[in-house]
Amino acid sequence: MVIRVGGEGGEGVISTGDMLAQASARAGLEVLTFRTFPAEIKGGYAMYQLRVSTEKILSQGDTFHVCVVFNGEAYEMNKDLLAPGTVLVYDSPGGDFQPEATEGVIQYPVPMTKISKVDLGSPISKNMVALGAVMQLFSFPVDSLKDLIKAKFKKKGESVVEMNLRALEAGAEYVRSHLKKVDRFYVQPAQPREDRIMLSGNEAIGLGALVAGCRFFSCYPITPATDIANWLSRHLPKVNGVVVQAEDEIASLGQVIGATFAGVKAMTGTSGPGLDLMVELLGFASMAELPLVIADVQRGGPSTGLPTKSEQSDLFLAAKGGHGDFPRIVLAAATIEDCFYLTIEAFNLAERYQIPVILLSDGALASRTEKIKRPDLSKIRIINREAYSGGGEYQRYAVTETGVSPVSIPGQDGGRYIATGLEHSETAAPKYSPDYHEKMTEKRFRKIAALEDESPETECEGDKDGDLGIISWGLTQCAVREAMKECADRGLRVRALYPKLVFPVPVKAIQRFASTVKKVLIPELNYQGQFAELVAVHAGVNAIRFNLYGGLPFTPAQIREKITEVIK
Amino acid sequence: MEISQPLKPKDYKSDVPPIWCAGCGDYGVLASLTMAFSQNNVKPSDTVLVSGIGCSSRLPYFVTTFGMHTCHGRALPIATGIKLAKPDLRVVVVGGDGDHFSIGGGHLPHAARKNIDLLLIVMDNSIYGLTKGQVSPTSRPGMATTTTPYGSPDVPVNPVAYALVYGASFVAQSFSSNTKLTTDLIGKALNHKGFAFINVISPCPTFNKVDTFEYYKPLLKNIDEIHPDKGDKVKALSLAITMGRNNGEVPIGLFYQEERPTYVEMIQEIKIRNKGTDHPELGRIMDILRP
Numbered sequence: 001m002v003i004r005v006g007g008e009g010g011e012g013v014i015s016t017g018d019m020l021a022q023a024s025a026r027a028g029l030e031v032l033t034f035r036t037f038p039a040e041i042k043g044g045y046a047m048y049q050l051r052v053s054t055e056k057i058l059s060q061g062d063t064f065h066v067c068v069v070f071n072g073e074a075y076e077m078n079k080d081l082l083a084p085g086t087v088l089v090y091d092s093p094g095g096d097f098q099p100e101a102t103e104g105v106i107q108y109p110v111p112m113t114k115i116s117k118v119d120l121g122s123p124i125s126k127n128m129v130a131l132g133a134v135m136q137l138f139s140f141p142v143d144s145l146k147d148l149i150k151a152k153f154k155k156k157g158e159s160v161v162e163m164n165l166r167a168l169e170a171g172a173e174y175v176r177s178h179l180k181k182v183d184r185f186y187v188q189p190a191q192p193r194e195d196r197i198m199l200s201g202n203e204a205i206g207l208g209a210l211v212a213g214c215r216f217f218s219c220y221p222i223t224p225a226t227d228i229a230n231w232l233s234r235h236l237p238k239v240n241g242v243v244v245q246a247e248d249e250i251a252s253l254g255q256v257i258g259a260t261f262a263g264v265k266a267m268t269g270t271s272g273p274g275l276d277l278m279v280e281l282l283g284f285a286s287m288a289e290l291p292l293v294i295a296d297v298q299r300g301g302p303s304t305g306l307p308t309k310s311e312q313s314d315l316f317l318a319a320k321g322g323h324g325d326f327p328r329i330v331l332a333a334a335t336i337e338d339c340f341y342l343t344i345e346a347f348n349l350a351e352r353y354q355i356p357v358i359l360l361s362d363g364a365l366a367s368r369t370e371k372i373k374r375p376d377l378s379k380i381r382i383i384n385r386e387a388y389s390g391g392g393e394y395q396r397y398a399v400t401e402t403g404v405s406p407v408s409i410p411g412q413d414g415g416r417y418i419a420t421g422l423e424h425s426e427t428a429a430p431k432y433s434p435d436y437h438e439k440m441t442e443k444r445f446r447k448i449a450a451l452e453d454e455s456p457e458t459e460c461e462g463d464k465d466g467d468l469g470i471i472s473w474g475l476t477q478c479a480v481r482e483a484m485k486e487c488a489d490r491g492l493r494v495r496a497l498y499p500k501l502v503f504p505v506p507v508k509a510i511q512r513f514a515s516t517v518k519k520v521l522i523p524e525l526n527y528q529g530q531f532a533e534l535v536a537v538h539a540g541v542n543a544i545r546f547n548l549y550g551g552l553p554f555t556p557a558q559i560r561e562k563i564t565e566v567i568k
Numbered sequence: 569m570e571i572s573q574p575l576k577p578k579d580y581k582s583d584v585p586p587i588w589c590a591g592c593g594d595y596g597v598l599a600s601l602t603m604a605f606s607q608n609n610v611k612p613s614d615t616v617l618v619s620g621i622g623c624s625s626r627l628p629y630f631v632t633t634f635g636m637h638t639c640h641g642r643a644l645p646i647a648t649g650i651k652l653a654k655p656d657l658r659v660v661v662v663g664g665d666g667d668h669f670s671i672g673g674g675h676l677p678h679a680a681r682k683n684i685d686l687l688l689i690v691m692d693n694s695i696y697g698l699t700k701g702q703v704s705p706t707s708r709p710g711m712a713t714t715t716t717p718y719g720s721p722d723v724p725v726n727p728v729a730y731a732l733v734y735g736a737s738f739v740a741q742s743f744s745s746n747t748k749l750t751t752d753l754i755g756k757a758l759n760h761k762g763f764a765f766i767n768v769i770s771p772c773p774t775f776n777k778v779d780t781f782e783y784y785k786p787l788l789k790n791i792d793e794i795h796p797d798k799g800d801k802v803k804a805l806s807l808a809i810t811m812g813r814n815n816g817e818v819p820i821g822l823f824y825q826e827e828r829p830t831y832v833e834m835i836q837e838i839k840i841r842n843k844g845t846d847h848p849e850l851g852r853i854m855d856i857l858r859p
């Protein structure tokens with residue numbers, strides 16, 4: 001079941017949705033949330049969508065089954081999506097609008113404003129009244145919700161807890177005494193499980209960093225990446241780590257560079273505008289062969305663009321941004337689990353190849369919360385950079401077969417070198433001769449020449465000889481996975497490839513995949529078809545492009561329709 | 569950080585010979601720096617020299633400490649990262665007036681006010697040396713340079729006044745050929761807790777024919793006598809403004825020194841308050857995320 005709550009920002013939309021999500025997760029259900037924020041601090045339309053199921057959830061879904069609207073604006077935003085069989089819960093009598101009677105849409109009026117304002121004398125409890133009504137209508141777990149309310153308002157005092165519980169009960173009571181349930185939507189009970197955690201994409205990146213051994217994080221606040229910093233600020237000090245808010249993104253990457261040079265695993269988190277500013281130092285880090293991680297939580301661009309929305313449009317910048325020829329690695333997360341495991345992978349690759357690694361996430365993933373299996377830390381492998389062990393004259397940039405040279409850290413006797421952005425010799429002395437620039441450029445690129453072979457195999461599913469093969473990256477994979485299931489049910493012959501490494505392009509996997517299908521489709525959230533272009537140039541595979549660039553993620557239905565259209 | 573067998577100044581010089589022009593003021597700064605390292609028993613392997621881009625920023629190659637030669641203007645944030653990640657390292661930043669007052673000018677206020685425990689030495693030649701003679705933020709008004717052939721329309725920055733206002737806890741100015749004073753000030757700064765800034769006027773005889781050794785020598789005035797109380801920030805600022813570079817006398821010496829908590833100390837305190845450990849039970853942190 002998918003339930004959507006809409007209203008004015010600051011009206012409790014997000015906290016109502018959050019409580020439903022948390023309560024469902026506690027009660028053992030799988031949960032995946034999706035939200036949009038207004039770019040304004042107060043006011044503007046805010047939306048929180050929650051999908052609950054007893055089974056693993058793949059995406060945010062196509063549309064909602066139940067829509068709870070707090071005001072007329074939220075109704076206007078959603079009324080075209082109210083299909084026959086869907087449910088509308090709204091504020092009436094006493095609200096600011098009357099919905100049109102739409103054929104087949106089930107309407108439950110609940111006087112949220114009136115109950116909170118008149119009956120309870122507490123206008124700010126409107127969302128709790130709504131929560132109570134929703135709980136009663138769709139059988140959300142009462143006990144979990146009450147526990148959450150108690151925990152949430154404990155700090156504000158007994159009377160606040162009391163008022164919220166009364167509002168919850170008032171909403172539920174109104175439903176019991178005034179409404180007759182005619183829809184078929186219920187939250188089914190499930191078995192609570194110990195081994196689950198619930199977190200957002202940004203929190204998962206923070207947790208991944210912590211587990212990977214990151215002990216230095218510097219950032220400059222930017223939506224939608226800031227929550228990584230917020231989370232790490234609270235937790236890094238517990239592991240003797242440091243979080244700094246720098247004066248700008250150039251400085252934050254600068255600090256990360258200093259920290260990793262000093263031997264401490266370090267990371268920054270930003271969004272497109274910040275990554276723009278970092279590009280010069282990104283080249284420096286690659287030239288000086290310093291391991292580091294940049295999480296780029298993409299938003300709609302260019303310029304300030306759509307700060308609170310999602311796009312997959314920083315790929316060119318991440319993969320190609322910067323002057324001169326230098327290697328870097330770009331990974332893309334599609335799920336909350338990816339945010340966690342790929343952050344660790346990003347650190348491992350950075351350390352192994354002494355190279356900057358960019359992890360791409362996006363606005364939708366950043367704030368989406370999802371229940372995932374609690375990671376088993378004993379199974380996670382952590383890689384550290386190859387250390388210089390002393391002896392002989394130290395050559396920081398010794399030309400080796402793999403391209404990787406052992407690295408010393410300051411404080412190490414005999415390990416002295418100058419980390420430099422100038423072209424240099426093996427001992428890091430400036431050296432501009434043609435043979436050195438060639439030799440050293442080749443050395444730096446050699447480090448990741450076999451990256452694809454050294455990485456886990458790219459995941460693939462579906463029919464061996466497909467009429468169509470879909471290659472998707474990042475968030476779009478969620479909608480593709482769900483669409484694939486439905487296509488299989490309908491007997492369509494479709495195959496899908498899900499790369500996590502997006503640059504260097506996993507050429508072998510893509511060519512192998514392309515050779516097993518008749519046509520290739522690449523759906524992505526950008527105008528230019530950025531991955532499709534990289535795939536064409538690097539793998540020589542010309543795909544049919546399917547681009548959305550409105551700021552919202554693909555729905556499974558959009559993918560499904562495209563598949564049907566292309567196969568025909 | 570102390571070592572038993574004291575190293576001589578020449579022991580701090582690497583086998584890379586400086587690439588500076590004959591007569592460049594930066595030689596004096598290099599001599600003073602190695603002298604101060606020697607006098608203060610600085611251990612090369614525990615020290616990092618960080619620079620940006622410019623003639624002056626080549627200095628780390630010529631010294632036996634660890635070093636970073638980074639991007640134009642970015643030495644301060646990089647040095648900040650080193651210090652905050654590994655507080656036991658001694659961090660010294662060197663560079664030019666273009667590096668620190670123009671392209672990197674946005675970083676100086678923050679390293680200063682955060683009181684990051686490091687020393688910044690600016691070799692101020694009032695010209696862009698490496699790019700061959702363009703106007704710099706400390707070039708005097710009306711100065712003809714390759715990009716201002718009809719005279720610079722800009723009002724120059726006052727490095728000492730800026731550093732004071734930004735909140736540097738140690739602020740000094742010196743002159744390249746006065747290696748005794750420069751060595752002494754670097755020594756004091758190395759023993760200072762917090763952000764130390766020394767602006768060393770360091771002539772570029774190749775591209776700046778105005779701000780020469782000969783021009784400065786008669787104008788230099790040590791301020792110790794007229795400004796004995798180094799904790800008096802108002803007096804320091806007033807001297808920096810009234811004795812600015814184009815007002816006749818050029819003030820050199822220590823302007824200001826205060827003791828206040830450093831960023832490293834504050835971070836240390838946050839770690840202690842959070843019972844920071846190098847052997848954390850990450851599972852416990854993960855438990856916070858249980859629904």
Ligand SMILES: Cc1ncc(C[n+]2csc(CCOP(=O)(O)OP(=O)(O)O)c2C)c(N)n1
Nearest residue numbers: 621622623624640664665666667696697698
């Ligand atoms: C981003 C960037 N812009 C421009 C340059 C070119 N550049 C190199 S050094 C320099 C200025 C040098 O002046 P200063 O910092 O005062 O140092 P000096 O050479 O005088 O010691 C400039 C503009 C560069 N390296 N990087």
Ligand code: SF4
Nearest residue numbers: 588589592623697772
């Ligand atoms: S150009 Fe000027 S600053 Fe550069 S080395 Fe020569 S004299 Fe020194």
